[in-house]
Each structure stands twice: as C-alpha cells, then as structure tokens.
Amino acid sequence: MSQRDRLVRAKRVVVKIGSALLTNDGKGLDLPAITAWVEQMAALHQQGIELVLVSSGSVAEGMTRLGLTERPSALHQLQAAAAVGQMGLVQAYESQFIRHGIRAAQILLTHDDLSNRKRYLNARSAIKALLELKVIPIINENDTVVTDEIRFGDNDTLGALVANLLEADALIILTDQEGLFTADPRSNPDATLITETLADDPKLAEMAGDGGRLGRGGMITKVRAAGLAARSGAATLVASGRQPNVLVRAIKGESFGTLFLPEDTPWAARKRWLAGHLQTRGTLVIDAGAVRVLREKNSSLLPVGVKQVNGRFRRGDMVQCVSEQGELIAKGLVNYDQEDSLKILGQPSHRITELLGYVAEPELINRDNLVLV
Ligand SMILES: Nc1ncnc2c1ncn2[C@@H]1O[C@H](COP(=O)(O)OP(=O)(O)O)[C@@H](O)[C@H]1O
Numbered sequence: 001m002s003q004r005d006r007l008v009r010a011k012r013v014v015v016k017i018g019s020a021l022l023t024n025d026g027k028g029l030d031l032p033a034i035t036a037w038v039e040q041m042a043a044l045h046q047q048g049i050e051l052v053l054v055s056s057g058s059v060a061e062g063m064t065r066l067g068l069t070e071r072p073s074a075l076h077q078l079q080a081a082a083a084v085g086q087m088g089l090v091q092a093y094e095s096q097f098i099r100h101g102i103r104a105a106q107i108l109l110t111h112d113d114l115s116n117r118k119r120y121l122n123a124r125s126a127i128k129a130l131l132e133l134k135v136i137p138i139i140n141e142n143d144t145v146v147t148d149e150i151r152f153g154d155n156d157t158l159g160a161l162v163a164n165l166l167e168a169d170a171l172i173i174l175t176d177q178e179g180l181f182t183a184d185p186r187s188n189p190d191a192t193l194i195t196e197t198l199a200d201d202p203k204l205a206e207m208a209g210d211g212g213r214l215g216r217g218g219m220i221t222k223v224r225a226a227g228l229a230a231r232s233g234a235a236t237l238v239a240s241g242r243q244p245n246v247l248v249r250a251i252k253g254e255s256f257g258t259l260f261l262p263e264d265t266p267w268a269a270r271k272r273w274l275a276g277h278l279q280t281r282g283t284l285v286i287d288a289g290a291v292r293v294l295r296e297k298n299s300s301l302l303p304v305g306v307k308q309v310n311g312r313f314r315r316g317d318m319v320q321c322v323s324e325q326g327e328l329i330a331k332g333l334v335n336y337d338q339e340d341s342l343k344i345l346g347q348p349s350h351r352i353t354e355l356l357g358y359v360a361e362p363e364l365i366n367r368d369n370l371v372l373v
C-alpha cells in the first residue's frame with residue numbers, strides 16, 4: 001500500500017492555507033486562488049469528506065485594507081489590522097462557498113480555548129456539530145484579543161491542534177513552496193524536495209528555516225505541526241497551493257509535496273496520546289457489565305454503568321475507571337463534572353436532560369477519549 005493511500009482514505013481533513021500564499025506575498029487577498037480552493041473543497045465535500053479550513057490572512061488583508069505597507073509592530077495596531085482583515089477574509093470564503101450551496105462558519109480560537117480542558121471539549125462539540133450539519137468551519141486565531149505571550153502566532157500549530165481536537169485523518173498545509181526542501185529554497189537553489197518522511201524525524205528541524213515577509217512561522221512550524229498532528233494519528237501533507245487542483249489531487253493520492261507520516265497506526269497514536277495524560281482527577285467505579293463492554297466491545301462509558309463517583313473533576317478532566325473490586329480498567333476524558341456525574345450515575349442517557357437541564361453528550365466518556373489500561 002502506498003502511504004499516499006492515507007489521504008485517499010481520509011474522511012476528515014483539516015486544510016491550512018497560509019498568509020504568504022493567500023495574499024500572493026502581500027498583494028491583497030488572492031481572490032482567483034480562493035475561488036479555486038473553494039471549488040476543490042466543494043468537490044471533496046460532495047464526496048462526503050468532512051473539511052475544516054484553518055485560514056491565515058487577517059493581518060495581511062487588514063494591512064491592505066488600511067493601506068499599510070509594513071506589518072505594524074505595535075500590538076494594538078496588529079490587533080486592529082486583524083479585526084479589519086478578518087472581515088474581508090471570511091467574506092471572500094463565504095461568497096465562494098455559497099456559490100456551491102455550502103454554508104461556512106467562522107470560528108476564532110485562542111490558546112486558552114485549546115489548553116483549558118472544558119473549553120477544549122466545548123470547542124470540539126461545537127465544531128463536530130457544524131460538521132454534522134455539513135457546514136465548513138473556517139478557523140483562525142482570534143488575533144484581536146490575544147497578546148504576544150499567549151498566541152499560537154503561526155497557523156501551522158493551530159491547524160495541527162485542530163487536527164488533534166477533531167481526530168482528523170489528515171492535515172494538508174498549503175503554502176508558497178512545493179514542500180519541505182533540504183534547505184530553504186529561497187536562499188539555496190540547489191536544495192531538493194523531501195517527498196516522504198516520518199513526522200518525528202529529528203533531522204527535519206535542521207532543514208527547515210523560518211518564513212517569508214508575511215508568513216509567521218516558515219517551514220520550521222510546519223515540521224513541528226506535522227509532529228503534533230502525528231500524535232493523534234494524522235498524516236500531514238505540505239504542498240504548494242499554487243498548483244492546479246491541488247486539494248483534489250492530494251486526496252486522489254497523487255504524489256507531490258512532502259508527506260509526513262505518523263509512526264503508529266492512527267488508532268495506536270491516538271491511544272498513546274491519551275495515555276500520555278498522566279494526571280487523573282477522579283475515579284468512576286463501574287459495574288461488571290460496563291467493564292465487559294469497555295474491554296470487549298471498545299464501547300463508550302454510559303452513566304448507566306457507573307456505581308460511584310469519587311474526586312473533584314471538571315468536564316474534560318482525565319478520570320480513571322475502576323471495577324467494583326478496585327481493579328483499574330481504563331482512563332478517559334469525562335464529559336460531565338463530578339457534581340453532574342453524581343446526578344446522572346446509574347441512569348439511562350435519555351434521562352440526562354431531565355436530570356441536569358441540558359445534555360452535553362449521551363456518554364460519560366466517549367470511546368474516542370477512552371484508553372484501556
Ligand atoms: N527547508 C525549507 N523548505 C521549504 N521552505 C522553507 C524551508 N525553510 C524555510 N522555508 C521558507 O518557509 C516559507 C513558507 O513559510 P511561511 O512564509 O510561514 O508561509 P505560510 O504563510 O504559508 O505559512 C517559504 O517561503 C520558505 O522560504
């Protein structure tokens with residue numbers, strides 16, 4: 001099997017489009033290019049592939065709209081430019097998606113939204129709800145409210161974290177180069193393209209340099225992003241967004257760009273990633289039936305199988321699941337805090353709304369967030 005088949009089989013894909021490419025190196029939004037990418041995304045959407053777009057360009061477009069030739073150095077001016085530019089960015093995408101009868105949604109995230117477990121789970125549920133509604137989420141960093149100390153800065157990292165958040169099968173990073181070269185091709189004309197590599201190969205960092213005038217991260221953040229995405233099992237393709245029909249051809253498995261592969265199977269990688277959460281905040285004592293379905297059927301943990309709730313935890317915290325005999329069975333990210341878990345313990349999921357006044361998820365721990373120990 002060719003490794004490119006990973007892209008052919010992908011059902012959920014995060015596409016990241018960088019500033020350098022999107023603004024044609026600072027000449028304002030490249031509308032013909034946006035038209036073409038949206039057309040390709042629409043074709044993939046028709047095939048039933050779930051797509052999430054992470055797009056840069058707010059600051060660059062804000063600079064154009066405000067007539068600034070230099071990227072502002074003062075934080076408040078950058079924030080203002082981002083606020084102006086984000087309007088143009090989403091308008092450009094929305095007007096194109098609508099031509100294909102596809103709804104798009106804007107999501108602006110900050111570092112806190114992904115590092116705080118509760119907000120992480122909330123963002124995840126909201127984006128998954130959009131995907132179920134066949135809407136294409138368009139994500140950018142919320143540049144207007146973040147300060148330098150707490151920002152992702154480059155959208156490669158944001159793209160990878162979104163791929164982790166949604167357990168995407170693939171991350172496609174479109175940029176202004178054909179992929180990762182052995183050295184920055186802007187200053188090394190003899191550099192050659194790496195076509196395929198393991199995402200965590202330490203040699204990659206030596207090859208990758210920083211970015212151009214408009215892009216924030218350069219190739220080094222793309223290499224790091226591929227490593228991050230691999231943790232939840234996603235393969236990353238870095239390719240030139242200027243080649244015709246790039247997204248459709250990538251998903252057909254054509255060989256171009258640089259493909260970064262996770263070492264493990266996606267499933268094992270995701271479980272390893274979950275198992276890496278060392279700190280548990282509480283314990284759920286589960287009955288024998290729940291022990292059996294967790295172990296044998298790889299099921300989610302439903303409130304009905306829980307006998308006892310111990311510890312203080314919040315929605316999104318890691319908790320352990322133990323049998324009534326005290327044997328450690330599994331660990332997972334819990335969907336309800338300990339107070340609400342206590343209220344729904346032993347109950348069928350259809351009673352959650354009645355008992356809590358809301359329903360976050362029918363499971364206490366979803367099987368995707370559960371790892372057997
Ligand atoms: N080894 C490398 N291979 C390819 N590009 C590299 C490498 N090292 C540095 N770069 C630079 O990274 C740039 C792309 O990153 P960046 O400017 O941040 O774009 P984007 O806005 O698409 O994220 C390229 O234009 C290139 O000059």
Ligand SMILES: N[C@@H](CCC(=O)OP(=O)(O)O)C(=O)O
Pocket residue numbers: 017018019020055056057058059060082140141143153154155156211214215216217218
């Ligand atoms: N959030 C910023 C993106 C930062 C940026 O340019 O990132 P990248 O395209 O990864 O180099 C913006 O929209 O301008």
